[in-house]
Amino acid sequence: MRKKGWLWCGFLSFLLLCGCAEPKVIEEIGLITASGYDPGKNGTILGTLVELKIDPVATNDVVILETESSTIRGIRNAANKKTSKGLASGQLRVILYGEGMFNKGNTGIAESLSTDPVISDLTYLAMADGKARDILQLKAKQIPDIGIHLYNLINQNTKVKIMPSATLQEVLHNHFTVGKDPVLPILKKEGNKEIAFSGVAIFKGSNLVGKISTEQSFYLTLLTDKFKSGSIDIEINSDSSKLEPINRRLNKIVASLDSIGSSSDIKLINKEKVEFDLNVNLTARLLEITSQISLGNPENIKLIEKEINKSMKKEIEKLIAYFQSKESDVVGLGEVYKSSVRHSKLTDEKWYKMLKEAKVNVNLDFTIRRTGLIE
Amino acid sequence: MKVQYQPQPQNSLNTFILFFIIHSIQVGIGVQGFQRIIFFEAKQDAWISVVLAGIFTHLVVMVMIKTLQLYGPADIYGIHDEVYGKWIGKFVNSIYIIYCLWVFMTILMNYIEVMQTWVFQTVPTWLFSASILLLVIYGVTGGIRVIVGACFFSVILSVWMLGLIGYPFRFLDYSHLLPVMESNITSILKGTYKMTLTIIGFEILYVIYPFLKEKGKVTKFAHLGIAGTNVLYLLLMLLTIVYFSPGQLENTIWATLSLFKVIKLPFIERTEYVAVSFWLLIILPNLMLYLWSAHQGVKRTFKLKSNGLVWFFSLIIFLGSLFIDTRIKINQFNDFFASIAFYLTFCYPFLLYILALIKKKMTTLKEK
Amino acid sequence: MFFNKKLFLPKINLPSMDKDLIPATRELMSAEFKKRLQDSADILESEIGISGITLFSISTLIDKTMLHQDIIDPIKNKSFDSVQKIKEDLSIGEMEESTQMEKVVNSALDGNVIIYLEGNSSVLLVKIPSQVGRSVTFAQNESLVIGPQMAFTESLKTNLTLIRNYIKDISLCIEEIKVGARTNKTVSLIYINGIVSEQMVGTLRKRIQELKIDGILDSSMLEQLLSENSLSIFPQTALTERPDRVSDSLLKGKLAIFVDGSSLAIVCPQSFMEFFHSMEDSNVNWQIATFLRLLRFTALFLSVFFTSIYVAALTFHYEIIPQTLLFTLSESRAKVPFPPLIEALLLEFIIELLREAGARLPVKVGQTMGIVGGIVIGTAAVQAGFTSNILIIIISLGALSSFVTPSYTMGNVIRILRFPLIILAGFWGFYGIMYGFCFLLLHLLRQTSLGTPYLAPFYPPRLADWKDSIIRLPLSFTNKRPNQTRAEDVYKYDPVKAKKHK
Structure with a gap:
């Protein structure tokens, strides 16, 4: 046993001596x-x-x-x-x-x-x-x-x-x-x-x-990812008389949102005609709005929610139309299609053709969780 | 030679350790990259192949235990001798011994290839094989208790790796799994067949059985060990499918190791380098157990009893490792081996069981 | 064992049995006594009283005051006709009669005075050994904050007294075995009958009796002779200077060995884990004790692997260095002229030098070593571009961690282990470290201590023993003795009864 031990040690030292790895x-x-x-x-x-x-x-x-x-x-x-x-x-x-x-x-x-x-x-x-x-x-x-x-x-x-x-x-x-x-x-x-x-x-x-643009990037992230905290300034195009701009400097109404939480879900609802339902849930805190509207009134909050919802939805629809026109599927609609249709044998070429004709219904659900310190 | 084999009392093992033995010998080199091979066949249903392979393994082990129970504390060498007679028995035993060495070789070569690809591109094969063989010799000459101890520690000390599964989570895409059962049954079964190289190892039960103290608990712990492995493989397979996109996975040879590439700890930027080196501890019990069972085979069949035999086997493997040095050769080696291993570990136990049953019946008839 | 292989026989001409009787006349006795003790200069022979009593002794081994007060005074004015009569007149505890010269001479070496009365076939042996030694002092090497402060001394008697004081049990067994053909040391084997495994006592007794060696001087030497694998670097039995530790071990079902003239007791069987236990663990709250134990295991890991990880990362695996550390690390390395391997070995070497120098020097001078080390290495070496300052932190952390180990012998082992690992890391990177780790693991798995597995209770896994090995649960949870000692009485107390009394 002792002899073997020495043999063993001898071998190992030999290996160490001649087998150094290339140092970096x-x-x-x-x-x-x-x-x-x-x-x-x-x-x-x-x-x-x-x-x-x-x-x-x-x-x-x-x-x-x-x-x-x-x-x-x-x-x-x-x-x-x-x-x-x-x-x-x-x-x-x-x-x-x-x-x-x-x-x-x-x-x-x-x-x-x-x-x-x-x-x-x-x-x-x-x-x-x-x-x-x-x-x-x-x-x-x-x-x-x-x-x-x-x-x-x-x-x-x-x-x-x-x-x-x-x-x-x-x-x-x-x-x-x-x-x-x-x-x-x-x-x-x-x-x-x-x-x-x-x-x-x-x-x-x-x-x-x-x-x-970077603004549109927000909506892309909304569709592909989840927000846990985020912030955005959103422009509201509204005809409502209640939402008057606060001053003449900015001739539009901008709402500043933060603590955005979101989740999205894409569903294929029609396999033959290729129609998707795109549901996005969004909650946020309204920090600032360039309007004189009183935030203490629940009805006003409802109104703002509705208006923001409308604006966002428009933006998302615009974005998806843009993607379709460019034949680019960065949202991953094709993946949804592939995982919902059995034996689809989907290839890239086939999908790009289908994508152009696909119909996407955007359903956005926006809620203001709370406003800032003031009402 | 007697069918029954009674090891010395200080070498007998607690039965629950069988869980660690089986688990550690099954999980080895195959786990580093089995996903791709199965994915080629079964696509996103590869996980079904894994489940099927697992179930089949349970079945085989059941038959194996049944066979062993026919004779009491027996091992495969004794049973061969009993079933086939003296000379054919010796021949079949030799095949089994060569098989053990063959598995040893496969594990060693694949590990060395991983090391050379991932960490040390310039270190020659002989250096790795010689150093690992020295370690294995040191362990095997220590006896079965040392080997089993290494199995135990290998499992216990690798548990931390499971904790890292959380890291790839932000990249997961569950839609990869859908639709379920997209592939046809043939492809899934083909995938199951391809699991062979990854899931083998449980045949060690044939050799280690006489060493276990409480024979009644063998069934429980053997199946637990296999179930542990199956759960691990299933988890890894699912994780891999949802982490990699199909095209990506087809290009990834070592998917499990690639999973480590996105794990970034505060003090270690790239975990895969640590993991590749750490794998030495995972393959070590595999190597030792196979060399030991080959050694045990020679001891039982030819009544040779010497530690010199371990050195001799190691020398053969070392020389063999010098010839297999490119990936193509290793792949050929693996494929050839996988087909043999499939018949030997998955089909043969059934045959042996039937033969042993017939033989037993015949002897009882004769006695009457 | 090493010494068993070579047949060792002392070159002393042993007299045959028939010559071994006590000589009949005083002259013959005197001549025989002197001859057997090589006519040593310190032989004391004195004739006292009127009835021809002669005292033989070795003057350097006996207590002179007792000789005069308790032996010579009572008998000098009386006349006796037999040894038994003398015995009646003496008031000394240890007295014995003997008729064999061999025994007489040996007892003289043990501090006996031989009372010889002409015409008697037997002599009286009176034990009055001289008390050379120190009193019980504070434990130096294994000091505790909370707990008894006593330590063993060089006197076997004192040591046994200490143990007896801790364990006042009728079943405490003390066996005496003489070891060493020339030194003739008394070795005491202590265990508690009824707890200890008989088989272990038998093995150990046999092993001590079979020792063929001319002499042992200290228990640490005996420990090396008793270890099962003399090639291993790991100690297989524990050496301790604390009576409470020995008592605790005895209660667990272990055995202790004392050597006369040694202030260290050998405790066996000892597992690897137990080297990281301190007696303080049982004296403090269990949460704190658990924390301390985990701290020690972390320290063990840090001490053995930290430097080698540094060497491996900087030599081979620059990829794994986090971005935030990258700049600091490479900047501190930029000025160093040596590769990381040499740098690390050099610094480890300096630390070892400092430690060894500190240990050899007298206490007062030793303090200056710390200052020298702090200034010379900490500041000057870095400024001179000799080493990188990050390595200094790593190495000193490693050194510090190795001192956390409660056992001095194990602490030494841990420090030595670093060197091969650093070399392996310097040659093969992480693969080398893993290689070293696997080798250590296999090596530890191969070791046994008195036939019990060294890595118990990790392997073979005995979950029940983890409660008082890796962590320490409250005493009410640990009512069993460790499985490792194979104790015959498994329970420390009856778990059912204990619950009732709560």
């Missing part, structure tokens, strides 16, 4: 925190990589690398030639696509990412309004590290559901689902110093087909 020591690798892709010349991809540079002596925390290559992976390899440390994408947080990437029908980008186990499924994807490199190249005092800044920006906005969540997992998920299309938030450079969320890109398959 943290200070010896260049950590890419964000990357951007734009169409380059001659069908190549222009990649912009943000490398976190940790050097106590250097003033800048990040290095921006730009290279062109014909594959996504090639960009990293090409960029490696320009850096002092080997690049690694295990800490990649944000991937930004230039608008041009989708116009040409550049497909399969998300797929190539998913085969690399090093990239996290929680990486945020976004589309740049214009070129991705312009956003990543942004130099501003208040943004020392553009990669982390973008990550925090998207993370913060996604959490409160201002932005639709577009992690790698969700985009891939929707991309591979028949009857659902992915969306990407659009980031825009404002002036020379700021980056802002400016809208949502709507896809059909992997092609960009349209954009909606």
